[in-house]
Amino acid sequence: MAPLLDLQGVTKRFGGLIAVNNVNLAVDKGTITSVIGPNGAGKTTIFNTITGIYKPDEGDVHFDGQTIAGKRPDQITALGMCRTFQNIRLFHNMTVLENVMVGGHTQSKSTVLGAVLRTRSFKNSEEETRQEASRLLRFVGLPAGLGDQIAKNLPYGQQRRIEIARALASKPKLILLDEPTAGMNPQETESAIRLFRKLRDDLGITVVLIEHDMKVVMGISEYISVIDYGQKIAEGTPDQVRKNQRVIEAYLGRSAAAEIAAHEGAN
Amino acid sequence: MSAQSSAQLSPIQRMLKGPLGLILVFAISVGASYLFVLSPRSLIVRLLLLGSLLLIYYMPQKGWIKLLFGGVMLLIVLPYLGLFNPFLMELGFQIAAFATLALGLNIVVGFAGLLDLGYVAFFAVGAYLWAFFGSQQIWHMDEPPGTFTIYPTFPFPAWWFWPFLIVGIIAAAITGIMLGFPVLRLRGDYLAIVTLGFGEVIRVLANNLDKPINLTNGPQGITPIQRPPLPAYFTSQEFLNQLSDIAGRPISLNDIYGFFFYFVAIVVLIIAIFLARRLDNSKLGRSWTAIREDDVAAVAMGVPLRRTKLTAFAIGASFSGAMGVIYAANRTFVSPETFSLTASISILVMVILGGLGSIPGVVLGAAIVTLLNIDFLQTLSLQLSSLRQGSGFIPLTSIPWSSLPTQLDPARYQRLFFGLLLVVMMIFRPEGIIPSQRQRLELHEEPVDEPEGAVIEGEIEPDHKLEN
Numbered sequence: 001m002a003p004l005l006d007l008q009g010v011t012k013r014f015g016g017l018i019a020v021n022n023v024n025l026a027v028d029k030g031t032i033t034s035v036i037g038p039n040g041a042g043k044t045t046i047f048n049t050i051t052g053i054y055k056p057d058e059g060d061v062h063f064d065g066q067t068i069a070g071k072r073p074d075q076i077t078a079l080g081m082c083r084t085f086q087n088i089r090l091f092h093n094m095t096v097l098e099n100v101m102v103g104g105h106t107q108s109k110s111t112v113l114g115a116v117l118r119t120r121s122f123k124n125s126e127e128e129t130r131q132e133a134s135r136l137l138r139f140v141g142l143p144a145g146l147g148d149q150i151a152k153n154l155p156y157g158q159q160r161r162i163e164i165a166r167a168l169a170s171k172p173k174l175i176l177l178d179e180p181t182a183g184m185n186p187q188e189t190e191s192a193i194r195l196f197r198k199l200r201d202d203l204g205i206t207v208v209l210i211e212h213d214m215k216v217v218m219g220i221s222e223y224i225s226v227i228d229y230g231q232k233i234a235e236g237t238p239d240q241v242r243k244n245q246r247v248i249e250a251y252l253g254r255s256a257a258a259e260i261a262a263h264e265g266a267n
Numbered sequence: 268m269s270a271q272s273s274a275q276l277s278p279i280q281r282m283l284k285g286p287l288g289l290i291l292v293f294a295i296s297v298g299a300s301y302l303f304v305l306s307p308r309s310l311i312v313r314l315l316l317l318g319s320l321l322l323i324y325y326m327p328q329k330g331w332i333k334l335l336f337g338g339v340m341l342l343i344v345l346p347y348l349g350l351f352n353p354f355l356m357e358l359g360f361q362i363a364a365f366a367t368l369a370l371g372l373n374i375v376v377g378f379a380g381l382l383d384l385g386y387v388a389f390f391a392v393g394a395y396l397w398a399f400f401g402s403q404q405i406w407h408m409d410e411p412p413g414t415f416t417i418y419p420t421f422p423f424p425a426w427w428f429w430p431f432l433i434v435g436i437i438a439a440a441i442t443g444i445m446l447g448f449p450v451l452r453l454r455g456d457y458l459a460i461v462t463l464g465f466g467e468v469i470r471v472l473a474n475n476l477d478k479p480i481n482l483t484n485g486p487q488g489i490t491p492i493q494r495p496p497l498p499a500y501f502t503s504q505e506f507l508n509q510l511s512d513i514a515g516r517p518i519s520l521n522d523i524y525g526f527f528f529y530f531v532a533i534v535v536l537i538i539a540i541f542l543a544r545r546l547d548n549s550k551l552g553r554s555w556t557a558i559r560e561d562d563v564a565a566v567a568m569g570v571p572l573r574r575t576k577l578t579a580f581a582i583g584a585s586f587s588g589a590m591g592v593i594y595a596a597n598r599t600f601v602s603p604e605t606f607s608l609t610a611s612i613s614i615l616v617m618v619i620l621g622g623l624g625s626i627p628g629v630v631l632g633a634a635i636v637t638l639l640n641i642d643f644l645q646t647l648s649l650q651l652s653s654l655r656q657g658s659g660f661i662p663l664t665s666i667p668w669s670s671l672p673t674q675l676d677p678a679r680y681q682r683l684f685f686g687l688l689l690v691v692m693m694i695f696r697p698e699g700i701i702p703s704q705r706q707r708l709e710l711h712e713e714p715v716d717e718p719e720g721a722v723i724e725g726e727i728e729p730d731h732k733l734e735n
Binding site for chain 2: 051053072073074077078082083085089090091092093094098101102103105106108110112115116118122126129166167169170
């Protein structure tokens with residue numbers, strides 16, 4: 001079976017800097033995949049290239065059987081891929097419910113003329129979007145009655161969840177989570193991990209995440225790709241990646257890695 | 268939101284609660300109207316009338332009662348009072364016209380967050396459209412300005428005004444899209460500069476398109492422009508005599524047109540309010556707010572950036588296109604100086620003063636700025652000059668009024684008052700006089716109790732579980 005998301009030799013340059021260098025990445029349907037790597041390795045740039053915020057300079061991106069390189073972000077979202085952001089990018093001064101309703105933009109059939117004339121189909125479609133939004137807020141574990149709050153007034157952990165609910169409102173086949181547990185305490189992280197599993201197990205959504213927290217990465221991913229200096233240096237199951245010499249070097253530096261190896265050899 | 272608990276009512280609203288409040292508002296409206304009949308030229312009574320309209324807006328009563336009160340005031344009482352002083356109708360027309368423009372700009376700036384400093388350009392498009400087709404300009408295209416005679420007939424009969432109202436809307440919307448395309452990728456300051464330039468381009472075009480083909484008649488402007496025909500009954504001598512009897516002064520055909528344009532402007536304003544409200548409260552309105560808040564996030568959520576921005580420009584422009592056509596017919600004259608940068612800024616001030624994104628706020632802002640512009644300061648200047656001609660002294664001093672220099676005329680300080688007003692507003696009430704819900708929450712933050720993070724996971728299944 002062809003992978004749901006398939007990056008073939010994707011390269012992205014910013015002037016002389018090669019942020020992403022000839023990366024191949026395949027994500028199978030129904031898996032949870034992590035993209036890891038040191039800070040500045042190019043992980044978020046890969047996400048931005050996949051979602052259409054950047055256009056790849058070389059290579060191709062296939063999603064769900066068609067090429068999406070060069071398509072606009074909103075077109076890609078309409079095809080069933082949605083994301084969250086590393087620094088939360090909620091619509092700060094909109095209510096929580098409105099935030100999620102914007103996420104349902106591609107799903108809603110309401111038209112401008114319908115809005116002006118308040119046709120029955122407009123009212124139905126608005127009501128449907130609203131219902132779906134509040135259902136999603138409960139699904140991501142937000143307490144009831146939060147919908148009318150202004151998004152920026154909520155604590156960080158809840159904002160992360162709203163962002164996920166907003167992404168879910170577009171009914172994605174694939175969701176890209178950019179450091180979704182950054183800044184969370186251990187309990188919050190624990191419950192976030194449960195939520196990511198639920199996305200896949202209950203909704204059947206394929207999950208790709210960028211993560212720094214190794215506990216999260218190793219605990220949840222079925223497949224891991226490691227990026228360093230814009231290149232993929234390793235991939236495989238958590239166990240394979242954990243033992244990979246190049247990964248240890250990338251994270252700890254060459255000399256430390258050699259020390260560990262020597263130490264382990266001595267044992 | 269209609270179910271307000273009494274705790275949320277402002278002091279004014281608490282005062283106006285219940286049947287007693289209803290009677291109070293009624294009494295104030297009737298009182299102000301009666302005072303107007305007694306002294307039709309008094310500025311204070313005019314302000315009182317406007318105040319009673321504001322009270323009607325603030326009444327905590329049910330929507331239909333407010334609508335009834337407001338409707339009776341605007342459509343029956345004010346026109347009746349207009350019989351005694353035609354300036355009231357002119358004032359009403361200008362307030363309604365500028366409120367419509369401000370509502371259009373509010374869609375672009377308030378809803379979608381695209382700062383447009385050349386908004387008056389769309390007004391110019393509508394105005395020049397009817398000015399060109401509704402006058403004899405078509406016959407003078409190969410003559411330089413100021414050389415031709417006025418004929419008794421026109422190329423288009425006057426009733427073409429009505430179809431051109433629609434054409435004006437479409438033309439302005441297309442112009443809006445034309446402006447929208449090059450500025451799609453710009454934000455903030457850069458967008459403001461380009462729109463400012465665009466506004467000037469339209470004005471300069473109007474100024475210079477008198478050669479080689481005379482389209483706009485240059486700085487002299489186009490005149491006479493036709494007014495739409497009225498039903499014969501309203502222009503008959505009999506009807507005029509009847510009105511003259513009520514008013515106690517001769518009512519001319521010109522006055523009848525004053526009433527006519529007042530009603531047209533009010534109807535267009537009501538349609539504009541209706542449209543703005545419904546659009547704001549829809550998928551498109553949410554998309555506008557979303558791109559204002561964070562366009563990258565919005566586009567990542569599937570909001571098509573280009574289309575959403577262009578719709579904002581087009582719809583915003585169409586409001587002022589319609590008003591442009593009406594304005595040209597009302598004045599029977601257009602010239603480029605009406606469409607200066609100051610006019611754009613004036614409309615922007617209305618929006619900011621009233622409350623960015625707030626529909627009632629913007630209408631009130633338009634009323635205040637228009638009053639300042641054409642009524643308040645002028646009236647003060649007139650009164651001052653009449654004092655100057657008398658032999659009295661300035662109170663508490665021995666200086667005669669006559670030695671007061673004309674440089675101190677309030678009307679000369681219009682811009683100064685504007686500036687002061689804006690500075691004071693930005694310090695004490697940056698969200699505007701009647702802020703939108705969103706702006707209030709944005710600028711006047713109250714510490715919100717963090718809801719307890721009770722985590723309820725997976726209680727409810729979303730209904731779009733994908734089948735694999």
